[in-house]
Amino acid sequence: MSSPRGISRRNVLKGLGTAIALPWLESVAPRAALAAAPTPPTRLAFFFVPNGVNQETWTPKREGFRYDLTPALEPLARLQDHVSVLTGLTHDKGRSNGDGAGDHARAASVFLTGTQPVKDSGRVMVGRSIDQVAAEHLGGSTRFASLELGCDRGRDSGQCDSGYSCAYSSNISWRSPSTPMAKEVDPKLVFDRLFGSSDKQENRYARARRDYFRKSVLDFVRDDTARLEKRLGQTDRRKLDEYFTSLREIERRLEHKGTIESDDAGGFPRPHGVPREFADHAHLLSDLLAVAFQTDSTRVATCMLASAGSNRSYPTVGVPEGHHELSHHQSDPHKLDKLYRIDRFHVELFTYFLDRLATIPEGEGTLLDHSLIVYGSGISDGNRHNNENLPVLLAGKGGGTVTPGRHLRYARETPMCNLFVSLMDRMGVSLDRFGDSTGSLAYL
Template sequence: MIFKKALPRRTFLRGVGASLALPLLDAMVPAMTAQAATPAAPVRRLGFVFIPMGCDITRWTPAGTGTLGDLSPILSPLAKVKEHVTVLTNTELQNAYPGTHSSSNAAFLSAARPKHTESSDYYLGTTVDQIAAKQLGRETQLPSLELAMDMLQTAGQCDNGFACVYQNNLSWSSPTTPLPAEAHPRLVFESLFGDGGSKADRAAALRRRGSLLDFVKEDIADLGKTLGPADKAKVSEYLDAVRDVEQRIQRAAKAVADNPLPDLDRPVGVPASYADHARLMFDLQVLAWQGDVTRVITFQLARETSNRVYPETGVSDPHHPLSHHGNDPAKVAKMAKINQFHVSLFAEFVAKLKATKEGAGTLLDQSVVMYGSGMGNPNVHDHTNLPILVAGGSACGLKGGRHIRFEKVAPLANLHLTLLDKVGVRLDKFADSSGHMDGLFSL
């Protein structure tokens, strides 16, 4: 019998002021003959992507139920990955009423009713991602990662007497502890691969460094001597992805630095294009999961009441006013183009997870990602018939390529409870849940 010491799963390449977690390698599998061909224990990951202000549900909802056939106009960008996607129709957030933008954001992951206050005595509930992070985050560098696209957070009262904290933050580690999200890709990169310190310290350190990989090149060379051909290829592919993200961040920083016009509101390193910024933030999530730096991620793809304009869609109107469309067909059609654009960015993310190999499968197999909004019809600010879909998770038993329409309206908390269960976090109840979603996962 041949014994070989396995490389620990929590292996880092370390250099001066930097560390880099490695993806899952064959060398991390115990190498006794009885186990040599056995994949390492799968890692479960959970992600949430939030879109604001609901959508045009008529252009979102697929025709028919069961097998996901022809995709609706808004969901059409998912065509290449639809076998990994399940669309859920007829869910609600009862605790988000009375309907507001603040409660839409706040209840999305908590399924809780936010306390009506403009002051600092805000109160919500622990969000589903943080419940997962308490268990899944025990073995990772970061218990969870909170991301957003908007660089500035507002203060005071934002929406019908609700404090802005409810719109600013998706994740809450307790009913009184919101977790701010990071939108600056350079600082996200540093939090994943740097050695800590304040955000100001990390930003200053980045300016002094040419590249993270330069500090770990000796470890990379030493590691290469011990790995087989397949593992060498995986490490090379992973490091190429890190290098690509790093270079894109540096190019974005240079573009801003070379601009002769002062732009004090835009932190250095943020791509000027929303789409480029979003893609970079999604790529950082792929790296975070591939390196097992964290297993729980939330991403606010846009903020409630956002007046952002998306020139990529050909629509020149800001998003929020379009959401109050008054059933004007022209305005609804424009809003649907924005909805479709957001889905297209998510589809690219799902495709990258699918293309990233891990063990005998892919990152997408081991990851469950929920996408959607806490609002249904934005014109009336309701929280019923929400646009919700789930991607990935075949290793967790998720059946993709389906459209499930619940006969009776289902609390969104039932989905949260079900997703927690399938990534190994057992709860009897979450918020206003009434049970698990039968049929969503294979048994």
């Protein structure tokens, strides 16, 4: 058992093509770390949804604590004290500002950059995203500087929205102004990345063996696990057992939900492909991200529930029509009702992730207590394609640096980038400004 470079607070179990990072275990922590009573790190994640929301069923009327849970926000009921609703925030650079049509592409590209994208068929140029600013400062402490996830594969070439590159519609994370961070949509590949070794050839062979013989990654670290368990106290044994149980459950669902295709690694077949049901897909990605945070494999992540302008239908909630099509509602009550159903369903998916974090103990609280999770869209109302008064949720306590559970209403045209500056401060990253920010965001 050893710890890779940069992972000082965690232990790693190793086997053939396998590296399983573990949650914090006091029984095997260095004495110096125990004496210092280490404070759990703060994690940062951003969830993006397209096409805006139905504002009538989204925005609470009451401000402050115990805000009224509107129909779209009702799934947050059991976690209301952990989630704040922020209204009044604006992304001015999502507006045309002389560039004409292309609101959806701009909405995604500006979401974490605060920068107007260049509308040019020959090049891609937008600002660096705030998650990658955080990853640059914090990534050296974890195995992965950041994770980029999504439910739509998307494209990074060609035009997708009125002359804008598809890269703008498909990505919210940008390593540089011209380089998006490609998101992973296949939960199986995310799992392999989190629990595979750094040796690609060994990792590929071991992965094929696991799938062919229906083995768990835990079977490949059995010897290390047996040695570790002898050193653990009762509390840590229970914690380890719960963690391993969650991994086995994820593996079971990956095998059950995936489609079987052949792989060229020794002719072994392996489960591959995303789940057929959208909710299953989003839940698996959420579970994997929760594990990545739990094991301190990364502290920064993004997740696009759908690409900008997505016309996905939602038959499971009674919406066979496309989302983008419905967002041009023209105040039609039937379309608005179906938009509300989509908004509520998206919030249910987000709540699932928050629930996962809230059930994982860490330090004196939970993983959710030591996180900052932003959910929102770069468009407010899909019919108007406007970029002011964006729908934004902020969950978690940021290690005690944020007071959640409130509806905070900010002055019209308050830059969304002010929120990013404030979040970076709580992540230990000092920024004078970011994008079109005018300062930090008060009252968090």
